[in-house]
Amino acid sequence: xxxxxxxxxxxxxxxxxxxxxxxxxxxxxxxxxxxxxxxxxxxxxxxxxxxxxxxxxxxxxxxxxxxxxxxxxxxxxxxxxxxxxxxxxxxxxxxxxxxxxxxxxxxxxxxx
Ligand SMILES: [Zn+2]
Numbered sequence: 321x322x323x324x325x326x327x328x329x330x331x332x333x334x335x336x337x338x339x340x341x342x343x344x345x346x347x348x349x350x351x352x353x354x355x356x357x358x359x360x361x362x363x364x365x366x367x368x369x370x371x372x373x374x375x376x377x378x379x380x381x382x383x384x385x386x387x388x389x390x391x392x393x394x395x396x397x398x399x400x401x402x403x404x405x406x407x408x409x410x411x412x413x414x415x416x417x418x419x420x421x422x423x424x425x426x427x428x429x430x431x432x
Contacts, residue, residue, distance in 0.1 A: 369394050377425070381417050382410065388418065390425045 367376045369389035376387035376396060384404055386397035395418060405411045 370396070379418070379421065381414055381421075382408075384414065386418070388422055388425075390422065390429055393422055393426070395422075 367378070367387060368374070369376050369392060371394045372389060372392040374389055374391035376389045376394075379386055379388050384397075384401050386395055386401055388395050405414055408414065
């Protein structure tokens with residue numbers, strides 16, 4: 321049988337145990353909320369121009385993919401894409417094709 325002291329000790333240990341479990345759960349929830357916020361922040365910037373904030377369109381020329389802003393003519397591409405352009409003898413043609421396509425898209429947008 322429990323004596324008064326043992327009951328009190330048992331209850332104190334139980335309180336500590338649940339307090340610790342609650343703290344762990346709260347920390348887990350905080351961490352997952354933080355991750356969710358970070359993901360939302362990142363996805364809000366997907367395909368957005370870093371210069372003007374407008375949506376960027378994904379384009380593919382000659383198997384080279386990049387993002388183009390129809391508002392400010394900015395282009396976003398990976399370093400490996402740039403290296404491919406540099407190593408490609410058609411690099412100048414590629415760049416003029418991008419420029420022409422962006423000007424055409426801009427003209428189309430302005431006429432709409
Ligand atoms: Zn832009």
